[in-house]
Amino acid sequence: MNLKSFETQVAVSTEDICREIFRNRSGSIRIKKERVAVGNLVKIFKATLKLANNKGFHAMSLRDLCAESGMSMGGLYAYFKNKEELLTLIQEQGRAIVARVMGDQLSGIDDADRALDVAVRSHLYLSEVLQPWFFFSYMETRFFNAAEGRRAIDGELQTEGIFSDILQKGIAGGQFAIGDPLLVAAAIKALLQDWYLKRWKYRRRKISVEAYADFVLSLISAYGAGKHAKGANHGVA
């Protein structure tokens, strides 16, 4: 699986996401016409992600957001009741998409080797398509109140749980030879996060997302988990 085939298989454009948001939360959104609402939501989210990822969500004023989105103050407040709800909106939808896409991609896969490959690639490709979303979610999570903060932590642990489940399955089946699946799962998560957090670095070095996926998989495979496990060395050409 490469990025192209992933993209055609999974529909996750900003418009798709905004339509989903509108249908889920039509109660708290004052505008009723779907076409109008979705169009404005796209403008709002694109502007928010651009501004917040540059200077932080807190430093982004709603006046900034008006200028960037081309909407007025009053117009914005038809879509959320206060600034914090805008933050929640973006975060919640992001988490939901990750859970759904990962679940879809992994459903029906029994082999641990194949599951690991699909899980790593799905997460990387998804974060490539939705890079601003992922970056935003990571950076702004800690600004939540206690209740939402706990849900964000659960999200972190849930994604990691996908990987540790696969690893444990592979150990039980005798395919993987590792003794610390939790640590390895945490490491995989850290490497996947680096891809969307330091996107500028990998872009500058002209490393494609497929090449990065290959690297991550070969790294943990050399450690004992993956297709060519038990001491294979993929580092040398």
Add this chain to the structure above:
Amino acid sequence: MNLKSFETQVAVSTEDICREIFRNRSGSIRIKKERVAVGNLVKIFKATLKLANNKGFHAMSLRDLCAESGMSMGGLYAYFKNKEELLTLIQEQGRAIVARVMGDQLSGIDDADRALDVAVRSHLYLSEVLQPWFFFSYMETRFFNAAEGRRAIDGELQTEGIFSDILQKGIAGGQFAIGDPLLVAAAIKALLQDWYLKRWKYRRRKISVEAYADFVLSLISAYGAGKHAKGANHGVA
């Protein structure tokens, strides 16, 4: 080398750092008595790191900072000329300490195996002692203006450069068998960052910094760089 021996060898208490700041920037600090100034700087930095790491530097108001540090508004402004300078102060000092400590620890070490071990452990132990500092620097870097932002990026690349230099040396000497030192260096950096960014996770799981260091080293060693390189598998007990 473990955390204890590192701590006794390297003096990096908050007070040490504040004394260094005072001596470096006595020009822009209005207070002249070292004892008074250092004491207040300790209060200011402890309060800033606590508040900013909870809710973000921007969301932390200077009135919050007064309450937390026990100082007055006017008192604070004797130590920096505006809020942004406080941000810069913490960041700059953090970068300087990392560069100095890493340089000290690595000086005189020629063997690539040993250098890799020392570099990984030094960085992890330092980030363990100064966790709030590291967390703050990582999270608040992007709020800089263009000029300072570039210096922050340089800092990121510089630390990574330490690792890629060691790796390249090991390859040249025939000790390491990897074909992509830049990617491996980036991965090491990502794993080291995870330690101080997700400190809560590792604390909850009762994983010590020494155990984490062992894990990181064995992971890249299995890939082909490190003491027991060329296919050794450290994952199984």
Add this chain to the structure above:
DNA sequence: GTCTATACAACGATAGAC
């Protein structure tokens, strides 16, 4: 459904008393 105008709270920063 969208805009402009405005309320009012909170912010960073400073002047001047002590």
Add this chain to the structure above:
DNA sequence: GTCTATCGTTGTATAGAC
């Protein structure tokens, strides 16, 4: 060297015209 009082600005949020 430190504090209190206060300035002008900017922030979020809303009311009411269109």
